[in-house]
Amino acid sequence: MMILKMKKEDLPAFLDSVKEWGELWGPVKKGEKVTYAKVDALSQMDLKATRTIIPPKKFLYPQRFTMFDFDQDGYVERKGDVPKRILFGIHPCDIHGILIMDKLFLENYKDPYYAERREKTLILGHSCIPDDKCMCIATNTDFIAEGFDLFFTDLKMFYLVWVGSTKGHDLVRMRPDLFSRDLDKNDILNYTEYRKWKTAQFKSNVDFTGMPDVFELGYNSPVWDQLGDKCLSCGQCTMVCPTCNCYNQVDEVELGSLEGTRDRFWDSCMFREYSLVAGGHNFRDKRADRLRLWYTHKLQAYIGEFGKPACVGCGRCVATCPVDINVVTVSTALKEQEVGK
Amino acid sequence: MTKQSPKIGVYGFTGCAGDQLMILNCEDQLVDIFGATEVRSFVMAKSDNHEGELDVAFVEGSISTDEQLRRVKEIRERSKVLIAIGTCACHGGPQAMKLGEGKFDEMYKKVYGNAKITLAKAFEAQPVDAFVKVDMYIPGCPIDKTEFLTAVAKLVAGRHPYLYKFPVCTECKWRENECILYNGKFCAGPLTKAGCGAICPSHNIPCVGCWGPTDDLNVSAEYDLLKEKGYKPEEIIQKIKKFGGAKVAQIVGELEKKKKEAKA
Amino acid sequence: MKKMCVVLDDREVQDNPFQPDMWRIVRKYPLTGDVNFFQARPVDVDEALKFNFVPGQFIMMSVMGEGEAPFCVSSSPSRPGLLEFCIRKMGTMTESLFALKENQTLGIRGPYGNGFPIEKMEGKDIMIVGGGMGVAPLRSLLLYILDNRDKFGNVTYLHGARTPGDMLFREEFLQLKERDDLRCLLTVDKDDTGMWKDKIGVVTTLFKDLGPIDAKNTVAAVCGPPIMYKFVMDYVVKLGIPKHQILMTLERRMKCGVGKCGHCAIEYLYTCIDGPVFSWWDVIHMKELIGRGANDKTIA
Ligand SMILES: Cc1cc2nc3c(=O)[nH]c(=O)nc-3n(C[C@H](O)[C@H](O)[C@H](O)COP(=O)(O)OP(=O)(O)OC[C@H]3O[C@@H](n4cnc5c(N)ncnc54)[C@H](O)[C@@H]3O)c2cc1C
Ligand code: SF4
Ligand code: SF4
Ligand code: SF4
Ligand code: SF4
Ligand code: FES
Numbered sequence: 017m018m019i020l021k022m023k024k025e026d027l028p029a030f031l032d033s034v035k036e037w038g039e040l041w042g043p044v045k046k047g048e049k050v051t052y053a054k055v056d057a058l059s060q061m062d063l064k065a066t067r068t069i070i071p072p073k074k075f076l077y078p079q080r081f082t083m084f085d086f087d088q089d090g091y092v093e094r095k096g097d098v099p100k101r102i103l104f105g106i107h108p109c110d111i112h113g114i115l116i117m118d119k120l121f122l123e124n125y126k127d128p129y130y131a132e133r134r135e136k137t138l139i140l141g142h143s144c145i146p147d148d149k150c151m152c153i154a155t156n157t158d159f160i161a162e163g164f165d166l167f168f169t170d171l172k173m174f175y176l177v178w179v180g181s182t183k184g185h186d187l188v189r190m191r192p193d194l195f196s197r198d199l200d201k202n203d204i205l206n207y208t209e210y211r212k213w214k215t216a217q218f219k220s221n222v223d224f225t226g227m228p229d230v231f232e233l234g235y236n237s238p239v240w241d242q243l244g245d246k247c248l249s250c251g252q253c254t255m256v257c258p259t260c261n262c263y264n265q266v267d268e269v270e271l272g273s274l275e276g277t278r279d280r281f282w283d284s285c286m287f288r289e290y291s292l293v294a295g296g297h298n299f300r301d302k303r304a305d306r307l308r309l310w311y312t313h314k315l316q317a318y319i320g321e322f323g324k325p326a327c328v329g330c331g332r333c334v335a336t337c338p339v340d341i342n343v344v345t346v347s348t349a350l351k352e353q354e355v356g357k
Numbered sequence: 358m359t360k361q362s363p364k365i366g367v368y369g370f371t372g373c374a375g376d377q378l379m380i381l382n383c384e385d386q387l388v389d390i391f392g393a394t395e396v397r398s399f400v401m402a403k404s405d406n407h408e409g410e411l412d413v414a415f416v417e418g419s420i421s422t423d424e425q426l427r428r429v430k431e432i433r434e435r436s437k438v439l440i441a442i443g444t445c446a447c448h449g450g451p452q453a454m455k456l457g458e459g460k461f462d463e464m465y466k467k468v469y470g471n472a473k474i475t476l477a478k479a480f481e482a483q484p485v486d487a488f489v490k491v492d493m494y495i496p497g498c499p500i501d502k503t504e505f506l507t508a509v510a511k512l513v514a515g516r517h518p519y520l521y522k523f524p525v526c527t528e529c530k531w532r533e534n535e536c537i538l539y540n541g542k543f544c545a546g547p548l549t550k551a552g553c554g555a556i557c558p559s560h561n562i563p564c565v566g567c568w569g570p571t572d573d574l575n576v577s578a579e580y581d582l583l584k585e586k587g588y589k590p591e592e593i594i595q596k597i598k599k600f601g602g603a604k605v606a607q608i609v610g611e612l613e614k615k616k617k618e619a620k621a
Numbered sequence: 622m623k624k625m626c627v628v629l630d631d632r633e634v635q636d637n638p639f640q641p642d643m644w645r646i647v648r649k650y651p652l653t654g655d656v657n658f659f660q661a662r663p664v665d666v667d668e669a670l671k672f673n674f675v676p677g678q679f680i681m682m683s684v685m686g687e688g689e690a691p692f693c694v695s696s697s698p699s700r701p702g703l704l705e706f707c708i709r710k711m712g713t714m715t716e717s718l719f720a721l722k723e724n725q726t727l728g729i730r731g732p733y734g735n736g737f738p739i740e741k742m743e744g745k746d747i748m749i750v751g752g753g754m755g756v757a758p759l760r761s762l763l764l765y766i767l768d769n770r771d772k773f774g775n776v777t778y779l780h781g782a783r784t785p786g787d788m789l790f791r792e793e794f795l796q797l798k799e800r801d802d803l804r805c806l807l808t809v810d811k812d813d814t815g816m817w818k819d820k821i822g823v824v825t826t827l828f829k830d831l832g833p834i835d836a837k838n839t840v841a842a843v844c845g846p847p848i849m850y851k852f853v854m855d856y857v858v859k860l861g862i863p864k865h866q867i868l869m870t871l872e873r874r875m876k877c878g879v880g881k882c883g884h885c886a887i888e889y890l891y892t893c894i895d896g897p898v899f900s901w902w903d904v905i906h907m908k909e910l911i912g913r914g915a916n917d918k919t920i921a
Contacts, residue, residue: 079531125879248547255530262883272393288573317889
């Protein structure tokens with residue numbers, strides 16, 4: 017790992033230069049919210065924004081895309097239509113989310129579609145200021161040490177820039193004049209100060225310790241039914257969660273032929289159809305069962321397997337669910353055995 | 358294709374003919390449809406209409422007269438597959454609720470034209486499946502071109518069309534819209550089947566439910582939420598009624614009950 | 622379980638795990654009213670002998686333009702070159718599959734899942750209990766065992782069907798009754814034809830004829846409809862067969878077969894990778910494996 021220093025006023029010039037590698041994307045205002053959009057320059061981005069509506073997973077496995085083209089002779093992998101992209105302004109929680117996705121899609125039967133997009137997408141992270149919905153401190157995802165190509169920490173006067181990959185290093189080498197390695201005592205003090213400051217900014221005091229046990233104990237809790245009565249089965253929580261990966265697939269054909277495409281699109285375990293098997297048996301017919309699966313996956317099962325939650329604390333479920341079902345309300349309800357208002 | 362091209366027919370009953378217009382609007386693909394199939398009957402599109410055995414019959418509009426009832430039964434008898442197209446045929450549409458006003462967003466006005474329903478009503482309009490077996494539903498008001506064409510392509514290939522079963526919200530999130538409902542305003546997205554591409558919320562207009570109900574909806578939760586946000590029970594029921602037709606009529610009944618219970 | 626992965630890894634590594642290969646339907650005929658038998662071989666004949674699998678594993682089968690669905694292989698890896706399936710018409714994909722004719726092509730990718738732990742079963746007495754579609758994976762296991770007969774102890778096969786007409790591979794199993802290195806016990810719930818010469822009664826009635834068994838040295842494989850597990854497991858457990866030696870295959874909705882789509886997830890397991898073969902011990906220690914539901918308070 018290498019840490020470099022950059023003057024803040026040099027960032028626009030740097031981003032301008034890296035566009036030579038690929039399209040530049042960054043957080044851009046959309047109404048009251050933010051979304052990653054293609055931009056020409058830093059000036060179009062909103063770096064103060066906390067979370068985008070959909071996490072950067074949309075770049076690595078889009079909402080809907082074509083896996084294969086087929087004709088009478090068989091299936092041909094669709095590849096090569098993925099543009100090279102540089103994503104600027106990704107926050108630590110979302111990079112942690114990408115690391116979880118990497119594990120799922122790249123290990124044990126590597127998914128070539130994810131792999132190609134991951135390969136062609138550079139992650140340029142950026143430090144952030146938590147708002148009232150951020151809880152990455154509770155999931156231990158408030159800082160990030162890997163998974164990015166470059167990471168920019170805003171220390172007011174300048175940036176500390178972590179170089180996380182050889183590709184990141186290549187970008188630096190496009191404009192070596194903008195970076196320096198002269199780090200002194202003050203930089204260290206500034207950085208430790210920054211970490212303390214960030215930690216003090218969190219307003220949410222949610223605590224996930226012990227959740228696996230609480231889930232186990234609360235498996236039969238009526239709290240699940242109460243939550244199930246409220247849930248709209250709208251699927252929004254799944255679409256916005258950076259660690260939800262479920263998908264469905266469908267074959268479509270051209271009119272008048274048996275040639276066509278096999279497409280993949282985002283699915284949600286909140287839907288009734290999700291666990292339905294032929295003959296009509298449904299393993300999770302009740303909304304309560306589906307909610308329990310979702311939250312068990314985030315806060316129990318994944319911890320059991322990998323020692324950390326599958327929730328990266330981004331707060332999107334909090335900022336999205338119309339009926340206020342999210343990691344905070346669900347874990348609190350389970351602990352207190354009461355669904356809050 | 359070694360197979361013979363399938364014989365299809367397109368029929369309109371009580372509705373605004375917007376779905377048939379939509380099909381006619383598929384300019385580029387219309388030629389392909391006529392090429393890949395044998396269109397036996399499509400009164401709006403051609404004059405030499407033959408009846409007889411059909412592989413697929415597309416039926417638009419709800420059924421509201423004895424004559425229509427007789428005719429839809431007759432079409433069913435000679436069709437292998439009968440597909441209800443448009444929300445009127447699938448769920449009864451607005452006229453099934455006797456709302457009569459058929460008022461919805463400006464966006465569709467030009468597609469709809471000024472078709473006023475003046476047919477003498479022998480009985481209250483009902484969806485096609487109230488009278489004959491429907492094999493498939495392609496809802497929409499009017500139907501979505503892409504959804505319709507992909508379904509037709511599959512039928513022609515002898516495959517089963519696949520339509521999204523999840524609600525509008527999912528497509529709405531795919532398009533990264535801010536949620537109207539989260540912000541405290543009415544939106545029928547969670548109750549409504551996807552397929553339209555969430556066009557209304559994408560233009561910051563609430564979904565009014567024109568695709569008809571999704572297969573797993575929680576009306577009671579939406580009702581409670583809107584009430585909490587300050588909507589009056591009558592207002593919520595009125596809004597939910599707007600497009601739903603027959604299936605929602607039943608749900609609304611439940612809501613009325615809920616409303617009364619709350620009062621008691 | 623992990624051990625089975627070795628078998629997978631030995632195969633030529635494919636770049637795209639979602640890529641179906643084209644196979645040709647060699648034979649297709651009805652086994653019962655709604656179940657068809659399919660035999661297929663790769664279009665590319667050179668691939669035929671490379672397809673290596675373990676009984677109990679499944680493949681993802683594609684009908685072009687319709688989609689994919691998981692099916693167990695019903696033939697034995699000891700008879701390579703062809704794959705056999707027995708498939709029930711259930712919905713959209715299977716309907717289109719049934720419409721295919723001999724010589725037409727379909728897509729196959731796999732094999733997936735853990736399969737039966739064959740190596741651990743070697744040297745043991747084997748008891749196989751099947752009903753309904755559960756016969757699909759069990760036939761693969763049984764044929765494999767018969768082809769490697771000297772590696773296994775006593776073999777008992779119990780099979781129940783609703784009526785003689787519903788009994789999959791009926792003639793095949795009736796022939797097995799003639800063999801003296803295997804006990805093949807068949808029964809039907811009822812017989813309206815009057816042609817059935819064998820037992821009548823539900824599959825559990827066969828346990829009465831079982832006689833003494835060496836329970837601790839027995840591995841049982843049970844597959845059938847959920848209702849069958851409910852009754853059969855009681856009997857098998859009472860025989861004294863250790864819980865981790867009672868195996869069963871589970872069904873879940875599957876879209877990928879390789880642990881990506883999420884559909885088959887149960888707690889921290891994926892049925893497609895960690896299953897579909899689970900032991901009874903797994904099942905009673907994981908709440909959702911056979912969907913025992915929230916209110917099941919039994920401590921098995
Ligand atoms: C590991 C495994 C092995 C199986 N082996 C066999 C077998 O040997 N013979 C046999 O007849 N059947 C088997 N099945 C069940 C078979 O996969 C379903 O009957 C089949 O998917 C039904 O598809 P359909 O499109 O006809 O039905 P629909 O009800 O129309 O299903 C639509 C979609 O749902 C999915 N789906 C529905 N049911 C299931 C299911 N049970 N499992 C996974 N996905 C499902 C399919 O992907 C399908 O595309 C097996 C299932 C699993 C999980
Ligand atoms: S939990 Fe909330 S966001 Fe998720 S499906 Fe239910 S209502 Fe929708
Ligand atoms: S569960 Fe909620 S807070 Fe956690 S990662 Fe998902 S959306 Fe973010
Ligand atoms: S705006 Fe409407 S359609 Fe979109 S997510 Fe919110 S409730 Fe659903
Ligand atoms: S968003 Fe709702 S009202 Fe608008 S077209 Fe779609 S279903 Fe109809
Ligand atoms: S079938 Fe997709 S994860 Fe198991």
